[in-house]
Amino acid sequence: MKLPGKKSAEAQSRSRRGELAAQLAAPVRSFLATEAGSSGLLLIAVAVALLWANSPWSESYFSLWHTEASVAVGDARLSMDLAHWVNDGLMALFFFVIGLEVRYELSVGALNSRERIMIPGLAGLGGMVVPVLFYLAITQGGEAAGGWGIVIGTDTAFMLGALAVVGPRFATSLRIFLLAIVVIDDIVAVTVIGVVYSGSIQVPELIAAFVLGVILSSLSRFDVWRASPYVLVVLVMWLATLNAGLHASIAGMLGGLLIPARDPSREGVEQAARLFRAFRQSPRADVGRTARRGLQKAVSVNERLQMFLHPWSSYLIVPVFALANAGVDLRDGVLTDALGSALTWAVVAGLVGGKLIGIWGGATLGARFGLGRLPTGVGHGHVLGGAALSGIGFTVSLLIAGLAFEDEPELLARATVGVLLAALVAGLVGWLAFRLSTVLGGQADADLPRYLDRLVDPETDHILGPVDAPLTLVEYGDFECPFCARATGVTKELRNRFGDRFRYVFRHLPLPDVHPHAELAARAAVAADAQGRFWEMHDLLYQHQDEMEYEDTVVYAIELGLDMERFLEDLDSDWAAERVRRDAASAEASGVQGAPTFFIGNRRHTGPYDAETLARELEQLRHEGSGATPAES
Known part of the structure; x- marks a missing residue:
């Protein structure tokens, strides 16, 4: 009867629609x-x-x-x-x-x-x-x-x-x-x-329970973030309901x-992160209390x-x-x-x-x-x-x-x-x-796909690092997703850690229903890739997530010294849009539910995606020998 708890432990941007750019978005509960x-x-x-x-x-x-x-x-x-x-x-x-x-x-x-x-x-x-x-x-x-x-x-x-x-x-x-x-x-x-x-209904108590329900639903409108007022109102409402005969x-x-x-919210998460960094720099009790409040409010x-x-x-x-x-x-x-x-x-x-x-x-x-x-x-x-x-x-x-x-x-x-x-x-x-x-029906697993639907292809994929590196990390990302932006630091740390043994592959997963500029940003990155400047555009887009209008992408292309006539033509081309859709379709076929989602080799990663966790899984996969090389992954 009871519905188990909710979200996955890692932070992701999720689509609000049931189907978007060939990607089915359905939440995975973590309390199963x-x-x-x-x-x-x-x-x-x-x-x-x-x-x-x-x-x-x-x-x-x-x-x-x-x-x-x-x-x-x-x-x-x-x-x-x-x-x-x-x-x-x-x-x-x-x-x-x-x-x-x-x-x-x-x-x-x-x-x-x-x-x-x-x-x-x-x-x-x-x-x-x-x-x-x-x-x-x-x-x-x-x-x-x-x-x-x-x-x-x-x-x-x-x-x-x-x-x-x-x-x-x-x-x-x-x-x-x-x-x-x-x-x-x-x-x-x-x-x-x-x-x-x-049993029989007592009207005065029933009215009292109704009024308490109105108060309970109004607390959030007054920005009440502590749990105790909600719990207190529910407790009194329980007593009123019990006395009402329900x-x-x-x-x-x-x-x-x-x-x-x-x-x-993005603002709440960033505020909590700032407060946590303040506590790390100054581990005092009052700073810690403020940081804890920030985490709770987020x-x-x-x-x-x-x-x-x-x-x-x-x-x-x-x-x-x-x-x-x-x-x-x-x-x-x-x-x-x-x-x-x-x-x-x-x-x-x-x-x-x-x-x-x-x-x-x-x-x-x-x-x-x-x-x-x-x-x-x-x-x-x-x-x-x-x-x-x-x-x-x-x-x-x-x-x-x-x-x-x-x-x-x-x-x-x-x-x-x-x-x-x-x-x-x-x-x-x-x-x-x-x-x-x-x-009789050959219906074994009732799960999302767990492996990449198509292998990494050096001819078409965005690859950072040696194309024949033994360790592969694939990310499906959205340029307007704040969690994806923070994950860029993780991939840089992994590159520093593994050096030429590591390659990072980026695939597009724009979620326009939650990030209205993500699709345009993805096409801009593809257009820059046509001139060999994908990763520079990748970094600029993540650095300016609040500035992703059409004119902004033009400014970034000028900063990178791109051929502007070619860039603008590619930006609006069908092939660039198809390139983005191809990655999004691959995401759906690979069981991706949100951005960012990572694959270690060809196997979908679930759980936290901090550098230490991903590094541990990369090493484990290398020892298993099940996806280390491009041919295998």
């Missing part, structure tokens, strides 16, 4: 390991809960969660049993983190454009409507019909864990696609909880959604809260929730009763069959009718396997089951058995789907 790793702890919590609830000490399990716990400040007092503290308190924090991540995806992430949201949106819609239809068709009304919300949820921690075990070896693109679907699932699931499964998950999700996300409150809260949510809140809700006493015929119940099999059919058909059908129909396209590297067999694994409902499914059948323990037991059984069946069906897609 956190979610996938937490699934193991979650599985242990489920096992402990089941064993405890069916042991001679089962009474202590159930009595523990009915223990009252109170928080009092003066005459104000909030008292609930531990089960409600978990479900209404900790889970509100869980949904708060989800809300933060959803807001990020909608603002600057995987769902920030119509092209990116269409196919995941259709798949997510199908993955909720079809399961509900399956559930209602099997229960056929009656007292069990009210639990239809059980089958709309997907537990992302379990899903990612299962994907790591039964899915393709490389599945980054598939993960991103499935997580985009979960965003839709998250919003609808919390809405269902708040609207369908809440389920607290509503406050958590809305609180996260109302905290804006943004990419770091990153949005949304991202900072995610970074802090995400591990707590994954490694503490979700396992504790599982421990509190997965314990079902299956003795005395309870398991036999559940296996013979239409409710149990309605849950299994909805989560396994409904999710599989709904998600795969929505994605397939959307792509077939031209409403969007599947991510690069993801085939229909991968979607089928991922759709099957989405039937692992667990977290939200158990939460809704507890709300729907709170006063009906027999129905709750049957629904819980159905959720647990569905998780097992969904994992097996997903494994089978992935195996068949590999054997």
Whole structure:
């Protein structure tokens, strides 16, 4: 259910459009390991809960969660049993983190454009409507019909864990696609909880919660950059929502959604860098405090809260929730009763069959009718396997089951058995789907390409250093990208370090939707290259990123002493534009997602791109002997 964290660790300029100059831009989340790793702890919590609830000490399990716990400040007092503290308190924090991540995806992430949201949106819609239809068709009304919300949820921690075990070896693109679907699932699931499964509504408290939401959304407009005011408002909004009779998950999700996300601004990053350099030159406590503030202000409150809260949510809140809700006493015929119940099999059919058909059908129909396209590297067999694994409902499914059948323990037991059984069946069906897609469809990896689509060509590529050097670094760059400009220092350091053993190759990746002058700058560099002055123009463009109008490129050409008539003709020529497009198309085919992106030899580099990291990988590649020479790279 939970959407793992966000960006890659390195800084890049990303296109805002789904497709640009033959380059597909889709963000890669960096918290996948956190979610996938937490699934193991979650599985242990489920096992402990089941064993405890069916042991001679089962009474202590159930009595523990009915223990009252109170928080009092003066005459104000909030008292609930531990089960409600978990479900209404900790889970509100869980949904708060989800809300933060959803807001990020909608603002600057995987769902920030119509092209990116269409196919995941259709798949997510199908993955909720079809399961509900399956559930209602099997229960056929009656007292069990009210639990239809059980089958709309997907537990992302379990899903990612299962994907790591039964899915393709490389599945980054598939993960991103499935997580985009979960965003839709998250919003609808919390809405269902708040609207369908809440108690009677208290209007004054509801109005207070609404006012607090307005205050929360206004903080960023007043340039409030500290996290504490946001957290305080969300906490009070949670209390108001709880007293209003709504389920607290509503406050958590809305609180996260109302905290804006943004990419770091160029000015903010440069200011933080200046403050850090000041601290390095004068390591005093007051200078360090100022530098820390500058670093914090450069990153949005949304991202900072995610970074802090995400591990707590994954490694503490979700396992504790599982421990509190997965314990079902299956003795005395309870398991036999559940296996013979239409409710149990309605849950299994909805989560396994409904999710599989709904998600795969929505994605397939959307792509077939031209409403969007599947991510690069993801085939229909991968979607089928991922759709099957989405039937692992667990977290939200158990939460809704507890709300729907709170006063009906027999129905709750049957629904819980159905959720647990569905998780097992969904994992097996997903494994089978992935195996068949590999054997019958040849769809092995569900990942972006990891190697250069075309080898370095001394006849056409921009190469700095000996063309036959044993160490090769290829960069896809954008002349207006501030991160690319700073990376020029890295390449110079590598040239000084390796000397004639190293060659640096620059390929064009202009991103006009975020850098309006980048394409013109790239053509200017190509035009200068026609007169043998590419690297001089390369350096001038990076030195003057704020001066890249047409007239500016003419001034730079004059400074370099170029033949101006030829330069101007080449600048506007079709062949120069085609030269830039060829590099951009190569970027897409090589799995590039933003600028700068580096390749060590012919293998795409991921992670930080400081000089030490790149030098280490260059040396490692040389020792491996897998791309050292031009013929090999």
